[in-house]
Amino acid sequence: MIILSALGISMYIAISQFHISLWFILLYGVILGVIFGKVFCRWVCPMGLIMEMMMGFGGNDGKIRQMYQYHKVGCPIAWISGVLNKYSIFRIKLNESTCKNCGVCDKKCYIVAMEPEKYSLYKPAKLKPGDSYTCSKCLECVAICPNGSLKYKA
Ligand code: SF4
Ligand code: SF4
CATH class of the missing domain: 3.30.70 (Alpha-Beta Plaits)
Incomplete structure (x- = not known):
């Protein structure tokens, strides 16, 4: 959770304070996906951090897990890296x-x-x-x- 928090907060700061292009974030997510599969959603995305915290504090029940899976439906990084889970190097x-x-x-x-x-x-x-x-x-x-x-x- 500590690593996750550090990565999630860093990503939020990078996007909001340094005006990093979302295209760059997308490219970064895809490169990570090719090498590691769908790691971005859980280990880098601030939304992933929030969902992990909710699961940690909320009892890990089935509804929260389902929400965790589907909160990414609108994110192109999730679409691409999810498919890459089958083909990634790791x-x-x-x-x-x-x-x-x-x-x-x-x-x-x-x-x-x-x-x-x-x-x-x-x-x-x-x-x-x-x-x-x-x-x-x-x-x-x-x-x-x-x-x-x-x-x-x-
Ligand atoms: S297979 Fe299941 S337990 Fe293993 S990394 Fe994927 S989601 Fe987690
Ligand atoms: S991989 Fe095999 S030994 Fe390891 S936890 Fe699963 S069933 Fe048990």
């Missing part, structure tokens, strides 16, 4: 040989929570939430895996 990757199928990662992921019949981080028959348009690279799945079987890497 992606969330599973090491099947060390995975114990415990399911802890799926319980932590808000995308799996909302559509468990469709997505899973470790079940091979399902779609990977990390490639989904809505994955904002919170990396909570990577952090919580007790075996280090999920990595965010090139």
Whole structure:
């Protein structure tokens, strides 16, 4: 949350005080998207910071998570970098040989929570939430895996 706050406030100051062009911000978001996927919305955008704070203080219920996903509908950076989640250089990757199928990662992921019949981080028959348009690279799945079987890497 501290890193998120610093980045979000810096971005707000940069736009409002130094009159940085929104085209430049868009280009920056797309370049980040090509390399890292949809990191801008959560880690750079001031709106992402506000939504994270609301989730932190508001109990993390399903409605707030849904709002978090859809607040970005009007943002071109979200459109482009969401699509880039499938093609970015850095992606969330599973090491099947060390995975114990415990399911802890799926319980932590808000995308799996909302559509468990469709997505899973470790079940091979399902779609990977990390490639989904809505994955904002919170990396909570990577952090919580007790075996280090999920990595965010090139
Ligand atoms: S938390 Fe790790 S070990 Fe457990 S299912 Fe997920 S990837 Fe596999
Ligand atoms: S980073 Fe992991 S836990 Fe977070 S939304 Fe993406 S797949 Fe789910």
